[in-house]
Amino acid sequence: MAHTCRWGILATGASPLLELFPQGPGSPARTPEAPRFAPPRTGWISTKFVLDLLADPSTRDVSDVRHEVVAVGSRSRESAAKFVESVWKEAGVTEGQDKVKTHGSYDELFADANVDCIYVGSPHSHHYAHVHAALSAGKNVLCEKSLVVNAAQADALIQLARAKDLFLMEAVWTRFQPYSYKLQEVVRSGVIGQVKAVQAELCADFTSQSDEHRLRNPYLAGGALLDLGLALVLLPPSEASSEPLPVPKVAASVLKTTTGVDESVIAGLTFKQSDGRLVHGSLTTAQDRQTAPNRCSYIQGTQGYIEVAFPTYRPRAFTYYGWDQPEDFSAHASGDSSKKPTRTETFEFDERPGGIWGFAWEADEVARCLRDAKKESERMPLRESLLMMQVFDEIRRQGEFVFPEELETLELQ
Numbered sequence: 001m002a003h004t005c006r007w008g009i010l011a012t013g014a015s016p017l018l019e020l021f022p023q024g025p026g027s028p029a030r031t032p033e034a035p036r037f038a039p040p041r042t043g044w045i046s047t048k049f050v051l052d053l054l055a056d057p058s059t060r061d062v063s064d065v066r067h068e069v070v071a072v073g074s075r076s077r078e079s080a081a082k083f084v085e086s087v088w089k090e091a092g093v094t095e096g097q098d099k100v101k102t103h104g105s106y107d108e109l110f111a112d113a114n115v116d117c118i119y120v121g122s123p124h125s126h127h128y129a130h131v132h133a134a135l136s137a138g139k140n141v142l143c144e145k146s147l148v149v150n151a152a153q154a155d156a157l158i159q160l161a162r163a164k165d166l167f168l169m170e171a172v173w174t175r176f177q178p179y180s181y182k183l184q185e186v187v188r189s190g191v192i193g194q195v196k197a198v199q200a201e202l203c204a205d206f207t208s209q210s211d212e213h214r215l216r217n218p219y220l221a222g223g224a225l226l227d228l229g230l231a232l233v234l235l236p237p238s239e240a241s242s243e244p245l246p247v248p249k250v251a252a253s254v255l256k257t258t259t260g261v262d263e264s265v266i267a268g269l270t271f272k273q274s275d276g277r278l279v280h281g282s283l284t285t286a287q288d289r290q291t292a293p294n295r296c297s298y299i300q301g302t303q304g305y306i307e308v309a310f311p312t313y314r315p316r317a318f319t320y321y322g323w324d325q326p327e328d329f330s331a332h333a334s335g336d337s338s339k340k341p342t343r344t345e346t347f348e349f350d351e352r353p354g355g356i357w358g359f360a361w362e363a364d365e366v367a368r369c370l371r372d373a374k375k376e377s378e379r380m381p382l383r384e385s386l387l388m389m390q391v392f393d394e395i396r397r398q399g400e401f402v403f404p405e406e407l408e409t410l411e412l413q
C-alpha cells in the first residue's frame with residue numbers, strides 16, 4: 001500500500017506589500033509617489049508546491065507514496081482559508097478540502113499533531129527561525145532553498161535536526177526531476193570521459209520588481225545568489241556533488257543593486273576530488289538580465305561534452321557528444337568535420353507530466369524518506385546544503401556583501 005505523507009504548509013500569501021516592507025536602517029524610503037512596479041503577490045512557491053501535492057501521483061508513474069495536505073499555516077487565519085479555497089479550486093480538487101486545518105499562526109501549525117512534515121515556503125530571511133521552530137516542536141521539515149542565509153545557520157539547523165532525530169531537507173527540486181537521474185547515469189557511464197569542468201548559469205530579469213520585493217529587499221535576504229545561485233548544485237553528475245568534499249576554492253566578482261543586495265555574481269570554483277584531481281566549476285547568476293533561452297549549461301570531459309538546455313532549474317533536454325579518442329574530439333573542436341562524435345544522444349523530458357510543476361518529485365522523496373525512517377535524503381544530503389552555504393559565504397565575503405545583522409545571527413529574534 002502507498003505510504004501517505006501528511007503535510008503542513010507554512011506560508012500562503014497573506015501579506016500585502018506594505019507589511020512585507022521592514023522599517024530598518026538602509027531600507028529604501030517609501031513615498032506616495034514612489035513607483036510601484038510589482039503587484040502585491042506572495043506565496044508563489046507554496047501555491048505551486050501544493051498544486052503538485054494535489055496531483056494524482058499515478059500520472060507521473062508513482063505508486064509507492066502519496067500526499068495529503070492536512071494543515072495550512074499563515075500569519076493570518078483568513079489568508080490560510082483563502083489559500084485553501086483558491087488553490088484547491090485551481091487544482092480542480094474538492095475531495096479533502098474540508099478536512100484541511102487552517103492555522104492563523106505558524107506556532108499553531110507546528111503544534112498540529114496530524115502533520116508529518118512541514119513545508120517552509122517563507123522568504124530566505126525567515127528560514128532559520130521557521131525551521132528552528134518547526135524542528136524544536138518535533139516536526140520533520142522540507143525547507144525551500146536557500147536553506148538559510150549563511151553556513152553557521154545551516155550547521156546549527158543540521159545539528160538541531162540530528163539532536164531531535166528528525167528529517168530535514170532543502171527543497172532543491174531539480175535534483176529529483178527525471179532529467180537529473182538520467183544526466184547522472186550518462187556522466188557516470190563515462191561517455192564523455194573524465195569530467196574536467198562544469199559551467200552553470202541561471203539569470204532572471206527581476207529589474208521590474210519593486211525595492212520592497214523579497215528579491216531586492218536586504219531585510220528579506222534578497223539578491224541573486226540565494227535565489228538563483230544553486231545553479232551549480234543543480235547539475236548532479238559532477239563528482240563535486242556526490243562526494244563529501246572540502247569547500248571549493250572560490251574566486252568571485254559581485255555587482256550590487258541600489259538596495260545593496262547582489263545583482264550579478266560570477267564565480268570560479270575549484271573542487272578537489274577524493275583522488276586529488278581538481279574539477280573546475282563556473283557559476284553565473286544574476287537578477288538584472290535574462291539567460292537566453294538557447295543558452296546551455298555544459299559539462300566538459302576529456303572525451304566529449306554535455307549540453308544541458310535552459311532553464312537550469314527544469315531543463316527540457318540534454319545532449320551528449322562523445323569521442324573514442326580525445327585527439328578526435330580536439331580535432332573536431334578545431335574544425336575537422338570528419339571527426340564526428342562516436343556517440344551522441346539527446347534526451348527530452350516532459351516539462352509538466354500530469355500537469356505538475358515539478359515540485360512533486362522532491363515531495364515524493366520526502367515521503368519515501370519518512371516511510372523508511374531516514375533523517376536525510378541521500379540525493380540531497382545536508383552536507384551539500386552546508387557546502388553551498390559555505391560557497392555563498394565566501395562569494396559574499398569577496399563581494400563585501402553582508403545582510404543586515406539580525407538576519408546573519410544565530411540568535412532567534
Ligand SMILES: NC(=O)c1ccc[n+]([C@@H]2O[C@H](COP(=O)([O-])OP(=O)(O)OC[C@H]3O[C@@H](n4cnc5c(N)ncnc54)[C@H](OP(=O)(O)O)[C@@H]3O)[C@@H](O)[C@H]2O)c1
Binds near residue numbers: 013041042
Ligand atoms: N524552487 C524554486 O524554483 C523556487 C521558486 C520560487 C521561490 N522559491 C523559494 O521559495 C521561498 C519563498 O518564495 P516566494 O516567491 O513564494 O515568496 P513570496 O511570494 O514572497 O511568499 C512568501 C510567504 O512567506 C510568508 N512570510 C512569513 N514571514 C514573512 C515576512 N516577514 N515577509 C514576507 N513574507 C513572509 C508569507 O506567507 P503568510 O502571509 O501566509 O504568512 C508570504 O506569502 C524562497 O525561499 C524562494 O527562494 C523557490
